[in-house]
Amino acid sequence: MGGIKSEICNGISTNIWEWCVEYKSWIICSHIPGKTNFLADSASRRFNDKHEWKLDENIFGVICKIFGLPSIDLFAPRLNKQVKRFCSWKPDPEAEHLDVFSINWAQFELVYIFPPFSLIARCLQKVRAEKAKGWMVVPLWKSQPWMGMLVRMLIREPRLITRKKNILRLPISSEEHPIMKHTKLMACLLSGKECETEEFLKRVQNSSWRPGNQEQESSTDRISKDGHNTPTVEQVIIFLSETFCRGVGYECINTARAALSSLGIVVDGRRAGDHPLVVRLLKGVFNMRPAKPRYIETWDVQPVLEKLRSMCPLHSLFLKDLTLKLVMLLALTQAARVQTLHLLILKDIIIGKDFRCMWLAGNIKQCRPKFNVQFIKLKAYEKDKNLCAFETLKIYIRRTKHIRSNVDDESKLFISFIKPHKSAAKDTISRWIKSVLHMSGVDTKKFTPGSVRSAAASKAKAMTVPVAHIMAKAGWARCAISLPDLYIQA
Known part of the structure; x- marks a missing residue:
């Protein structure tokens, strides 16, 4: 016997019991065969086939040219498989494996992972634990807890899949997944090996270097080419003018001026931000690009x-x-x-x-x-x-x-x-x-x-x-x- 904490159901049960006592009646539980109990079991007997969604084959082909052709499709029945070898979550005569979490993913050279969204975190953990390699299709949900883990496992730049009609649909019909109306998908090449992920992160960092440079440039070189901490007023003016030419507003340039002063940079016996020429330059910037309120109008x-x-x-x-x-x-x-x-x-x-x-x-x-x-x-x-x-x-x-x-x-x-x-x-x-x-x-x-x-x-x-x-x-x-x-x- 089980129990619940519903006050409403408890009240109904009490009323029934009191009625039975008043009329000296007994309530007997009897079994109803399943074939006759169709009304109560109708919801569980209704077949739902709207869970085998398939990524558009043309988009799959484009991503394969970038990340490589997978050896196996880990989450697919034969209706929506993308490659010849696949794993099914239910018994299938053509499936190579059942229960994808019971096999070692590292045995495959490159796996294709497009799991139910509720299993994304579990898939990432398995890729890392078994040091597998593959590319995964996930929704662009930046606030999800698994997003940080996914970013740390990247070995190539992720590819955002352009939203279009029938990008994710049922194989047996043209019905589109309802989530695609407000969500974008992205394809990510992942690896569970730390050496490969570290190499990618290092490559991303090096991409910010200019051609021919062997080390990161110092940002202070923009105002001090001779290596000293006392730039001239001309160098400060040039630095602020270049910032102005990038199209930024008065607030940004004024922040840069305040940063120079807070660093303790002194020019001609004055703090860099208080130099008369710098002050005059900022007045000119304000006249050309005055500060504006965030809203020029408000709502009713x-x-x-x-x-x-x-x-x-x-x-x-x-x-x-x-x-x-x-x-x-x-x-x-x-x-x-x-x-x-x-x-x-x-x-x-x-x-x-x-x-x-x-x-x-x-x-x-x-x-x-x-x-x-x-x-x-x-x-x-x-x-x-x-x-x-x-x-x-x-x-x-x-x-x-x-x-x-x-x-x-x-x-x-x-x-x-x-x-x-x-x-x-x-x-x-x-x-x-x-x-x-x-x-x-x-x-x-x-x-x-x-x-x-x-x-x-x-x-x-x-x-x-x-x-x-x-x-x-x-x-x-x-x-x-x-x-x-x-x-x-x-």
Whole structure:
């Protein structure tokens, strides 16, 4: 006998048991033959043949010309094999081997590996353990844990497979793999032998050398040809001018000037970056290529507010929707950075009748000697409770109370809504904001989560909120020109 932890099923079982007791009835379990139990077994009996995907033969031929023709296809039945010899995961009269992980891959000169995506990491480990050699087709998923291992096992430059129609399809039909609509594939020549991988890495490093050079050039030779640490002002000007001619902006050249000063380079008794000629050059660069804000326009806050207003009532929302709503409301009402949201804690929270104050676990970016933000204050918004951050926060704290005991840092305000629950990282909070923007119709390819700050400031200015109040809330200096010039946008 087994058991489950479902309260719903437990309630149904209790009701059935009480009914049997009341009517003095007995429930007897009896066997139902499989041929008559077709309704319950219908899902397991349904044949699914949509797992034998095949790479386009023309693309396979092109890659073979680059990496070589494989001796055997390790993951293929006879329907989608690419070479004569193949290994099948099910009994096949033409297959040379079954269960590819039970054989030694090093016995083959070159293997072709196109495994199910869930087995990529296991395949890489087997290639390394048995010091085998072959080329593998994998999706270009840069954030996967196995990507680092794959890069360290390369012995040739990987080849990106151009996305086109029917690049990955079923052999018995023209149906294309659904993942190819948003994923690219790449072919990689791999080896489990360290000597071959080290040789490739050394070749990659040497490719940055100029023809005829025997060692890496020093970057300081651009400003000091005679080997001394005291270049002339002419050499500094030439270095900055060459940087300007590469098409970079004022910020990049100013960073280069600051780097020269930080290295302790002194020219004519002055730090290199403070020399009058260098300062004059930077003024000319600014006039020709002035610094520009990241966004020349911003998105409309109204559609986002409408989306947040539609996420109601609060007590019936899923934890995911409640979390997304609270994060976005705090970002908008406080003109807060992701860092600020990440530092919010529940420890020593101050609770009033119509307000709540939450402390920050550290200093935020805009903190300075005369401006040190230690907490944020949320006030109740009686005009529209569906847009009230105060009410949303109360419901969120109540909903997450029972799962905070298992969180690594239960003092943090935001925790992940997916098990196992953990305190939310800055990247996670940033992704939440991006999700809300995307659901509201904002172009997330153009606007990042950081754009919420400027959008909130612009909306507040459009609603005739005093600029001084906006700057105080966002933490900008009163003498700064960044708010009207860089943040208040159309």
